[in-house]
Amino acid sequence: MESLEWREVSEFQEEDAFGDDRREEDSDGEDRRQRDDYNIEKALMELADEDPVLHNVYPETDDDEAGTQRTIAVPNHPGARRGGSQKGDFDRGLGNLFEGQVFFNEVAFKEAVLDYALRIGRNIRQWRYDKTKLTYICRGKSENGDNCAWRIYCSTTGKTVKWQVKSFEQAHSCVPNGACEMLKGPVIAHLFLDKIREEPKYYMPMKIEQLILEKWRINVTSNQCQSARNKALRWIQREYDEQFARLRGYCREIVDANIGSTVALECIPNDQGLDVFNRFYVCFDVIRRSWKDTCKPIIGLDGCQLRAKMKGQLLVAMGRDGDNDIYPIAWAFVPAETKDNWLWFVKKLKIDLDLKNGDGYIMMSDRHRGLIAAVDQELPQIKHRKCVRHIYANMRALHGKNPEMKKLIWRLALSYNTTEYEENLDKIFCFDSAVHANLMKTKPKTWCRAFHKIGNFCKDVENNSTESWNFSIVKARDKATSSDARDNCKDGDGKNCKTELQSIGLAKWEIIGIPCEHAYAVIINKKLQAEDYVCHWFRTALWRRTYQEGITPMRGARFWPAVEEPSVHQPPRPESPRRKKGETMKLTIVQGGIIRKIKRDFKESSQTDSTPVQTLQIESSQGILTQQGD
Structure with missing residues (x-):
């Protein structure tokens, strides 16, 4: 059996995923409603205020049946951590069984027996099944070859729907041999469902087989693990499809949980009259307010390709906080990175951030034509910086890879004053006149530090932080000043230290907002406080205000508000472009x-x-x- 990747699972039929004819049983015959009820009951038990007693066995109250106890798997020991956040950790119970034990439903009893089998490592299997009764036996053999006497029988209790253990032979006469018939494909799929959802590429069949052997001392085959992984991927994809159909409910949940936020969902009706997803935009109110009050007036725009089942582009607007770290402002999901989609995104951003015509703000991006056209149309007064990494990539495509050319281009971009800028530009001309000619077409003044707008105090000349916005910013190193400027720094007057230092040409201080080492020497020599000469963007109090409020978490899909609008359907996959004959x-x-x-x-x-x-x-x-x- 071929192992499926997480993006290659087979699609579900429309009526199975979203319609009224949705199947209530999985392929292994288990009732999905009972599994959902068990998961809800398990979550409620985890939120109990009182500590569990008798190894996770909860005593009944006076209103419950007399002489019975109920058990639900609640992780409360070092070997069963909630959530299983680390590799190898599983959210499982202790597996304690006893006669008279009461369970919420059939699935809860199966899970308890599974926990018991995993704990003792015996060959447990299901022997009898009915809608109202279940029996498990041990298939192990003793040293004499006799069958093991272990057996447990559970059925519904009279008129109630609860399940109770009626008989239990708990003594084992067998010798563990590493086999467990209970551990079949669907069971393994349930064990590793959350793990595969988090890291599908890590939990491959061989890794699953290895973890089962190391943790529970049970041998399973690679085919079992492969089948279990494929089944888990299909379950996960089904969950995604069902949640995607309720996308309008998710938008309502965002607005209800975060009042004042902007959420936009656009759908296009197809030939059958179904609403097909087109694009989605979100900007949280708390992020918008924090950015306007405490972050630098600089915005990075970029788009990245999504490689999930539904293809598309993720557009993001990224800000900078007082520590020069990335601060996501707004993002959108669109079918493709086109001028129309960029124009739609920039319009939404302009309204939410109250950018007006863009005066007083700075935009950093690559040289995407649609992006540049959209910014020029909606924000004509904004200062638009270009990314040097993309400039160099284009030059390398035209003139080949050359370490010396790379060094010269980056020296030009990192020039802090016009003198350095002219000198580095002359060096490029001496290196290669063709490189110089193509470089001038990019308008170097739009991406060189010497021409940065004073007041934003952001020295970056590339948009790499926006492209990798889920990682930390890689800060550029300061460029050392010339010896002439260093000599002039030492002769400054203490009363107007900052004014005189900046007047002699220390543009680096004005661009970065932090005094250089030479200015710092003058400040210390005049017995002044260096903190008084640092830009207000770098104040700790202002940085703390940025993260004083946070986004209110949204509830799970089961609790999303019900909406009257029809379900949202995924768009068809775009066809791969093909060259025609003779092209x-x-x-x-x-x-x-x-x-x-x-x-x-x-x-x-x-x-x-x-x-x-x-x-x-x-x-x-x-x-x-x-x-x-x-």
Whole structure:
């Protein structure tokens, strides 16, 4: 059986996922409603105020049945941590069984027997099954070859729906041999469901087999683990599909939990009259207010591709807090990174942040044409910085990889004053006039520090922090000042220290907002407080205000508000672009700094019905090894 990746699970039928004909049983015959009821009861037990007694056995109150006790799996020992946040931790109970024990439903009894089997490592299997009764036996053998006498029988208690253990032979006469018939594919899938949901690429069949052997001393086959993993992936995908259909309820939940937030969901009706998802936008009110009050007036825009089942682009607007760390402001999910979608996103952002015409703000982004056009149309007065990483990537594509060219371009970008800027520009011209000519087309003044707008105190010249916004910012190192500026720093007047230091050309201080080491020496020499000369954006009090309030967590999908609007359906997967017969493919070859452009005709293969592919082999001396057409 072939192992499925988390993005390759088979799709569910529409009526099974969203309609009234939804199946109530899984492929293994288990009632989904009973499993959901058990999960809810388990969650309620975990929220109990009183500590559990008698190894997680809760005594009944006076209103319950006399002489009985009920048990639910509640992790309250070192071996069963809640949530299983670490690799190898599982949210399981102790597996205590006794005669007279009462369970919430059939699933709760099965889970208790499973916990018992995992704890003792015996070969437990289900022997009798009925809608009102269940029996488990041990299939182990003693040293003499006799069958093990262990047996447990549970059934419903009279007119109630609860299950109670009626008989229990708890003595084992067998020898553990590492086998457990109870551990089949669906059971393994339930054990590793949350693990696979969090890290699908880590919990592969071999890893699941290894963990079961190490933790519970039970041998399972690779085929069992592979089947269990595929089943878990299908369950997870079904959950995603059902939650996606209730996307309007999720939007309502965001607004109810975070009053004042902006949520926009756009759907397009298809030929069948169904609402198909188009794009989604969210901006939390607490984030919006914190950014406007405590963060720098700089916004980074970028989009990244999503590789889940439903393809698309995630657009994000990123701010900077007082510590120069990333601060997500708003984000949107759109089908593609086009001018229309960028214009829609920028319009929403303009209204939420009250940017007006953009005056007083700074925008950092790559050179995407649709993004630049949208910003120019909606925010004509905003200061638009370009990303040096993208500038260099484009130059490398035109002139080839050259460490010296990279060093010169970055030196130009990191120039703090116009003198350094002109000197580094001349060095690039001496290095290669073609590189200089193409570099001037990018308008270096839009991405060089020497021409940064004073007042935002952000020295970055690249948008890498926005592209990797779920990681920490990689701060650029300060560039050392010249010896002439260092000598002038030592001759400053203490009364107007900051004014005179800045007047002699220390633009680095104005751009960064923190005095350089030479200015700091003058401040200490004049017996002044260095903190008084640091920009207010870097104050600890202001930084704490940024994170004083937080987003109110939303409830789970079961508690989302019910809406009258129809369900949201996923859009069809976009077809892969194919070159037509006779279409030419353009290639750019760089050799010795000379750009050569060639064309190759694309010929369709008549032998197979698959997508035709043309592979063009080029010698490595030409700068490109292999070029493939789709």
